[in-house]
Amino acid sequence: MTTFIFDVLTELKKNNNTISELTFVLPSKRAGLFLKNQLYKVSEQTIFAPTILSIEEFVENISELKTITNTELLFEFYNTYLKLTKDSPDSFEVFSKWAQILLQDFNEIDRYLIPQENIFNYLKAIQEINHWSLQKEQTTFVKNYLAFWNKLYSYYQEFTKALLTQKSGYQGLIYRESTKNIDAYIKANSEKKHIFLGFNALNTCEETIIQKLLENNLAEIFWDIDKTFLNNSKHDAALFTRQHKKNWPYFKTNPFNWITSNYTQPKTIEIVGIPKNIGQAKYIGTILKNLHENDPKLQSTAVVLGDENLLIPTLNSLPQGISALNITMGFPLKSIPLASLFDILFDIHKISSSNFYYKNVINIISNQYIKPLFYVDGIDYASLIIETIDTNNIIYVSPERLKSISPGTTKIIDLLFTNWDKSIDTALENCFGIITAIKEFLDQEKASNLLALEYLYRFNELFNELSRLNSTYKHIKDISTLFGIYKEVLSSETLDFQGEPLQGLQVMGMLESRVLDFETVIISSVNEGILPSGKSNNSFIPFDVKLENKLPTYKEKDAVYTYHFYRLLQRAKNIYILYNTEADVLTGGEKSRFITQLELEKIHNIHHNIIAPEVPVINRTLNEVKKTEHLIKEIVKLAERGFSPSSLTSYIRNPIDFYYQKILKIKEHEDVEETVAANTLGTVVHNTLEDFYKPLINTQLKEEDIKNLKSKINETVTTHFKQVYKEGDITKGKNLIIYEIAKRYVSNFLDLELEEIKRGRKIKIIAIEIENKVSIDIPGLDFPIQITGKVDRIDEYDGTIRIIDYKTGRVDKSDVEVINWEDITTDYKKYSKSFQVLTYAYMMQQSNHLKFPLHAGIISFKNLSEGFIGFCKKDKSGNGANKNYFITPEILDAFKTELQALILEICNKNIPFTEKEV
Template sequence: MKSFLSHVVHYILENNTNISNLTLVLPSKRAGVFLKHELSQQIQKTSFAPNILSIEELVEEISGYTSVSNTELLFEFYTVYKELTPKDAQEPFDSFSKWAQILLQDFNEIDRYLISHKDIFNYLSAIQRIQQWSPDKEPSDLMNNYLKFWDKLEHYYGALTNRITQKGIAYQGLVYREAVDSLEFYLQKNEDKKHYFIGFNALNTAEEKIIQEFLEVGLAEILWDTDHVFFDDPEHDASLFLRRHRYEWNYFQKHDFSWVANNFSSKKNIDIIGIPKNVTQAKYIGEILQTLQKQDETLQDVAVVLGDEQLLIPCLNSLPQEIERLNITMGFPLKDIPLATTFNNLYILQEHHRNDTFYYKNIINVLSDTNLRPLFQQEDKNLAADIIEYIQTNNIIYVSTEVIVARFPKHVQDIAEMLFTYWNDKPKLAIQNCVTLIRRLKTKLIEDREQHLLALEYLYRFNEVFNQLQHLTKQHNYITDIKSLLALYKEIISTETLDFKGEPLQGLQLMGMLETRVLDFKTVILSSVNEGILPSGKSNNSFIPFDLKKQFNLPTYKEKDAIYTYHFYRLLHRAENVYLLYNTEADGLNGGERSRFLMQLETYNMPNHTLTQNVVIPTVPKITHQMQEVQKEASMQKRMKDIANKGFSPSALTSYIRNPIDFYYQKILGINEYEAVEETVAANTLGTVVHDTLELLYKPFEGKIIATEDIKAMFKNVEPLVVENFKKTYGEGNIHRGKNLIIFNVAKRYVTNFLQQELQTLKSGKTLRILQIEQTLKAKVDIPELDFPVYIGGKVDRVDELDGVMRIIDYKTGKVSQGDVEIVDWDLLTQDYKFSKSFQVLAYAYMIYQKQAFQQETEAGIISFKNLQSGFLKFGTKDSARSRNKNQLITAETLDDFVVELKQLILEICNMEIPFTEKEV
């Protein structure tokens, strides 16, 4: 395959004896590198190279103006806007920037196509007035302000262009307009230099005028890159612009339109491959490259072209490890670099500052940021982790600067104070602090430079961003708060990139669609060939409506689609092996529908094209969830002996019944559940508060008979005790607003309703004696099969005596019904978690019995605060599920039956041959 640039160089060398006096103009800078390489390959003698420029560089040279960055232009525009807008009608910078960006794009387009700004803006203003006109009513103030905005566009344009041209800078469109005005002077100055315009397709009006002028005065040639298949087809968009140039330019009325080749119809293998999801496309690209590498280790003439440039990172992660040489022509977007999140988190922390405190989640986001770890790491100790644990343990929702800084060692307190002190909503201070942070991180990372090369590169690039922000905020005092700074920061990092550096002429080429201009490759792998991506489809990010664009010959979505069409087919001109990948799944608006380009290829059905179509389904391993099984080791035996000696708690035993693997994690390994900060009071916290409040109310009456006056006296203590227990259990969490206030009142209601029920019981003439409140119990379980003592232990909520019957009571804040504390089959007690509540109350009864045999009738059961109307829910045994005959007394026989099941359960836990096996919950 002979590339287009190879033909170009051959032609130039054949027609020019002195190439050093030539200027070669290309659509992009990148193409110039390849052109220079091709020149070095074909030149036979030592010579000075010609001047190689991109079209943008040539236009800047002609105009004498330097292009200004979008961000700087936005600030210049805001200066103009403030000068032309009354002070009471001025918008803040962050809201102004949202519509100003669109308007600047329109200014750019108008200038590139040499449209009279007065004509188009007057036309646009007139359209708005016609649309809003009504014969029935006068326009409102809002409508008048709206129409004034359209009237001002012409003034905005004029004032902005005057301001920036006086500074010797201009945006790209204005550079083009000025270049056309300065073209005659440039041609006179360079009348001895010949220019070659190479590989152009779509040209704006300014470019057309410049190139035509060069051609007319005989100082240039233009070398097209198209194919007869498309050029001769009047309906095909791949040559839409070239056909226009051919028939509309005066130059081609007298000169041939050459450089139309016959490459597309040559032999090609084209694979159209449908792949579900974007990431799967990246993975499949890796597989294709692995296959190609077996044929050519260097992948010298292979290009991976990403239709959707967001696939860059997945694609890089999917490349075969054997690839030694890779050149990437796309930049890595700064917004996708992890460090971008670090500064974003800092700004969000500041933005949500409240009364000298910060929201705990924002603090945790900063402290747990891996990019900041070098600052918080002290030998083997992670300072950030300690502070996060402190916040969670104390349930602090809004954390003060003093609390955080005090927990850092003195040598890093300055950086902690900088990060977690309120920046007073001052953007300049925020930027300075970010620059300081970058310097501190750099100092830390440079100690082990080789391990942190990429991180240091990130820091360098973000240092440039903040330097730019610093310069702009000093020069223009428009960013007045952190919110505006965050919006500008996001705007910059969304458009700026971290450029990759590599050897552009060796190895695999990874590029975007626009970078392929004038370049040819033997093998092309093109991803995301879907409607909405290739071509990009209808999008109108402009104040100028479609019909007005047509009227003034501005490009519409049709012209933009034609540009994509040209690039797509030009990429196929000289390729021999083509892999076209598309997403078969509908990912939002883009995806699911194949590109029209693929259908066109099928329709053309060229004789020399071998076209194959496949749908690739990724190999998804069948994941069968296997229940976890942990074999008991000798080291676990000591731990189980310790637990048995201390006492198996009823909750621990029911945890084993529910799922043995939970028992293993919690009791054997000692792994507790993660304790997050409770913004809203959790169910277990509510239960603890209610339990503790009842304990404080009833503890003074232990061993005494309670009278109605005693209960009445308790009512006045309910609220202060609930508040006290919330402070103890809920830490510094706020219970005076939102859901927490509701839950606080629910806790009071639970306790009050319980006391009301107690009062009714006493008023009915019954006698109530409190025997034990929150009594800690422990009892030995004789298990001869084990060679170590076994105990069970726990804390019973309440033991009382009601009319001579002893009651063993467990409080539950959740809902419990009578059926939950009744059993039919004793074997199920330790097999089905459904009977866990029965198991618990029987365990308490057994421990009390072991201490002292029952001297009176005894019952055990639950008081459910969500089912308080059902009263005391007594444990009972039944002959069958439907039987109404219940035995609700706890007798020695009842406890004997329980002990049989208890021993069997403990033997299973302690049996080294029986593994901890996960259950389906």
Template sequence: MLSFIKTVLIDLQSKNLNFEDLNFILPSKRAGVFLKYHLSTIIEKPIFTPDILSIEEFVAELSGLETLPNTDLLFRLYESYKHVTPENEQDTFESFSKWAQILLQDFNEIDRYLIPQEHIFDYLNAIKELNHWSLETNPTDLIKNHLKFWKQLKNYYAAFTDNLLQSKQGYQGLIYREAVKNLDAYINNSTNKIHVFLGFNALNTSESLIIQGLLKKNLAHIYWDIDAAFIDDNIHDAGYFTRQHRNQWTYFTSHPFNWVTSHYTEEKNIQSIGIPKLVGQAKYIGQILDELTKSKTELSKIAVVLGEEQLLLPVLNSIPKSITKLNVTMGLALEYVPLASFFELLFIVHKNNPSQLYYKDVINLLSHPSISRLFETETNNVSSDIVAHIQTHNLVYLTVADLKLISNSHSVYIDLLFQTWNNNPEIALKTCSELIFKIKSKLDSDKQNHSLELEYLYRFNTLFNQLIELNTDYKYLNSIAALETIYKELLSTETLDFKGEPLEGLQIMGMLETRVLDFETVIISSVNEGILPSGKTNNSFIPFDVKIENNLPTFKEKDAVYTYHFYRLLQRAKNVYILYNTEIDVLKGGEKSRFITQLDIENIHKINHKIISPDVPIIEPKTEEIKKTPAVMEKIKLLSNKGFSPSSLTNYIRNPIDFYYEKILGIKEFEEVEENIAANTLGSVIHNSLEDFYKPLENQILTIEHLKTFKNQIQDMVTKHFEKLYNKGGFSSGKNLIIFEIAQRYISNFINQEIKSIRQGNEIKILSIEADKTIDIKIDGLDFPIKLKGKVDRIDSFNGITRVIDYKSGKVEQNKVEITDWEDITTDYDKYSKSFQILCYAYMMWQQNLIQLPIEAGIISFKNLNEGFLKFGKKASSHARSKDQLITAETLNNFEVELKNLIIEICNSEVNFTEKVLD
């Protein structure tokens, strides 16, 4: 296959043109490298390299203006905006930057297409005057301001362009307009220059006039790269622009329209492959490349064309190890490198200039890999210690002083990260630069190779230097929010360029970088509607009908541009893999591109369609089982000697694996910061408050005076225990205030119920509060000590009947403290765990002769106080209504049998810890 570029060079050679005297104008700089390569293959003796320019470089040279970066243009536009707008009507730079970007794009398009500025701005203003939504005779201020904006557009444009032209600078559109103005002078001074334009398709009005002017004076040759299948089909979008040029340029009335080829209809292997998600596409690209390398396909003839730039990193990570040479032309967007997420977190912390730091922001920053290494010491990482301290002490909001108290040895880094920026961009920029040098210094001192991280730092240092320069020159950044807006704008345009040999190995590129280039094997990703083509995106102040009226491009023309690029890739290719995402995306849709459907309808090539899904292995659900090794048995013996608690035994009943992890391995649940007061904290506050109230009354009869005294102290008591348990979390607002009030209400309602009971003539005597007991249990067959331990919330005497009471802050129903069959009490956690716990407490008290049977045992549920004391009961059958609620020696003997059986099972080396599948 002869590439398009080589075909052009051969034709130029046949015309006996001297290559050294030619000026090649290409759609992109990238194509120039390939042109030089192909030129070297056809010349017979060394020559000086001809001038090779991209169209943007050529037009800039023609205009005599310097191209300004987009961010600089934004500041210059604001300068002009301030000049023509009364001070009391001016937007802040932050607000201005949100709409000015769109205005810059519109100015750019108006100039590139040489639209008379006065005409279009007056036209827009007239439309807005007609269309505004108010029918009132006297418009409101809102409408006046709305209409004033449209009236001012031409003033913004005039002031802005005058400002730029005075300094010999411009944006792309202005440069194009000036280049057209200078064309005649350029032609008069360039009578000996021959220009070769090759591979162009969609030309704006300025480019079209420049090329036609040079063609008319016989100072240029133009080579189109178009297939007959596209240009001769009057409705095919791939030939949309070249048909216009052929029909509308006067040059072609007297000169032939050459370079229409017929490569597209040649036989091709085209596969359309649907794959779920971006990563799925990346992995499949790796699979295709692996197959191609095994079949000895020449790598330099393969191009991977990425429809979405965020696919670059997954693709690079999916390339087979056998591919050692590759060239990435598109560059890695700086916003996707790890360091970008660090600065994003830093701006989140400081954007609103907080007086206190939110713990999640602090933890996110300290845990970021770029910063975490600054806190490394020889023995540990101090940032992990700070995070642990925050979690342990439940610190929801912190100050810089708090952080320094935790770790004063790293106060320099704490200041850099968290010291307030005072909403001052100068402080912010200085701090960011200092952080970059601190991280660099740390990397330099490390013996490992950190070349990639250092490259990231260099690029970000350059970016912040740009921001410092802009802020110094213009002084328009007056808030952190404004700085963040410009920072994000710069970040989105910067890339980290890869170094590679452009003519060797696998080529990875974006769609626009494929212009003029040809490959035998092409892999195109993300061929979905909304991506290829991009569809109806209208980021402009100029309405669709006004664009049509003034011959400005709309989404239809932009779709035609991508149609051309897509089909041009297919023209000379032999193997084509078209990948698309099968999963529906909320913003971009999940539908395959119309290009794929069009290929089918054309019926020129047979398209092999298939859907690929990841090979997901079927994993049979298997319950986890842990054998009781000698080491595990030693742990069980230590635990039994320390004492089994009722809650640990019910945990075993619920799921033996959880018991194993918690009690044998000692794995505790991760302790997060309680931003809102958790249920267990609420329960602990209620328990501790009632303990403080009732503990002094042990062995006393409860009186109404006692209880009234308690009522007056509820708020102070609850506050005391919340402060103790919840540390500095704060409970004076939001959900926490509600939970704080609930705790008081629960205790108040409980005391009211006690007062009511006493007034009804009941005698309540407090026997013991929070009785912490441990007993020994002898079990036949176990030759090591077994203990049972637990803390009983309350033991009292109610009209002479001893009651063992357990408090529950959650909701418990009466049926949860009743059993039918003794065997079920150690098997069904959901139904019988409450009964098991209260019987454990009663059993311990009985074994220590602290209570006289019969007794009652049960639960007081603070969420179900109206039901009063929920007594344990034994029913004769599941349907029986009557139940025995007195706990006798027989009751506890029956319970003892089940308790010992449960402990025997735990201590039996032959019975494994087997997972229970929970519903």
């Protein structure tokens, strides 16, 4: 396959041009590199390389101005804005939001040589008509709005004047100035010949410059357009080329070079629909793997990413064995972990505060670059801080508290958390200090940290630029504005890859493919909204005004991508076009019109497939842990310490959970409770009632006792919240509501007791929060078995003993009813509460020889209207005709049988711990 660049060089050689004396102007620097590589193929001897420039470099040379960054333009423009806006100017942060758009419009107006005063006056007139009103007086808002439009031309004049004084400019201004200087340039370079190649869409400035050079016989221009597109008046791939051919006077008497016929040559085109972006990246890897088997060097293969966010997934999907790889696109600095560190630092300091949200603190000290700095003298202070925050339920933490926890890391804590709000200089000094501290650590093992050190170097450059802008312009007044500028600078920064620019596989974006040709092309993300990008109008200039002034609209921008897409296909032999089939917020899952157009042309034989990832069927196997001799010993130890009702119900719910929690002693990590958890609420209510009733043991409750307790609710509940919830805040939000709920629960319970006493009920407190541990003999086991647990309350109600368990959740009567005894140890959801209260009854009967009959049940704080909800044994018919609400020896004997069977199962070495399906 011959390339466009090679064909141009061959033509120039054929026409007896001295290559060394030519000046080549191309759409991009990358194209220049490929041109330089092709020179040896047409030169029979050693020569000096010709001058090779990108169009931007060429125009900059003519204008004698230097390009400055978008960020610096913003600062310069703010100087102009402040100079012309005396009354209530916007802050720099607010200004930067709309000024970016206005700068883009300035750029377009200049690139297309639109008379500035005319268009700005036109825009002003449109706005005045839009806001015309019968009211004599305009509102302040409308006045300010119209004043803005009235000043646009003044902004433009003053801004461009300031830039030209400094011999600098934005791209459009440089282009406009170059058209003014082109005659002087031609006069000074009358012997120099310019070769323009590979251009398509040209702005008015570029057209003016190139035509001037052509008219003075100082240039040749080589287009790369196929006759298939040029001869089709509706095909957007040749939209601009047709206009140039028709409108340029030069082509009335000179040939139009070149119209080719490469597109109709035989090609293998495979169109593949793949779900999701990651699917496309994986499929690119599959294609390359197959290609690599036949062509290990992949010498003329390019992966063109329509969506540049696919770069990292694609790189991770490349097959092994690719020896040469060149990535034109840089890796965005905003995508590396160091960027997320500074993002969160700026975010927490945007608002001046002496306390920081615990999750932000944990995120910062857990960052891979910061965590090692908290490891001092063998102590992991980062883990210590996190543990202290969790243990003490600290939701907001101060730098002083961090220093008290981690005295060995005072310096880094100061850099991360203090003084950012004092001044912008101090904030930037802190950023430099953080970078220096990280570098000192990484330098200890420099060889293994080269990439991380490169990241640091680039961020150091970034903050140097921020520091320079701040010291030069003094427009950054607060951290929020600094954050905005930081994001602006960061968004344009990339970390360039080192590769083989002229060898092996090429990975690039669509714009980097200009002028280049490859035999095999893989194009991804060919979806509407990406290729082409679709309708977007980020401009102050309305659509109809753009049309009137011949400024580019979305139609022209779509035509630009149409040309690039079809130019990639012109000389290629093997083409893979991938698109996302899944609905997406931006692309909608709709394949691009380019694909539909290819299919409708019917020029090539196209294979269109929908690919789905192969998803293996994974049969989930339930975890099973066999009981080894060691495991049996651990079970024996647990049995000797005692099985609690909660541990036994844990086994009923899922034996594998019992194994993890009770045998392996693995506890769930307790996070900070921002909102009071249900178990915390339950603990506070339990502890409050324990405080209230313990002094009343062995006494019969009286009205004055209860009334006396009610006066202590507020104080006691508050005390227990502080003990359990530690440093958590209960003074606002949901926590305040839960705090009030806890007081209401206790108050309602006391009201229930008071009502019972007033009705003549005799209630005597026998025990409160009583610990029990009893032995149980189980035939077949030769080691002691203990049952242990704490009963919330035992009282005597009109002469009948009651064993009571408090529940802050809702419990209904059906939750403590049993029909079939064998179900009580198998159905956790239905019978767990019955199992618990019967276990308490059994323990109390064994230890205290409570007299029968007695009651055992639950008081539910969410269902207090039911009062005491006692255990009930229903007959097997389940119709409720025969119910026994009393705990009798027969009831406990039946329960003991099930309890023994359950413990035998736990201790049986032949029955493994098997996970239950949930």
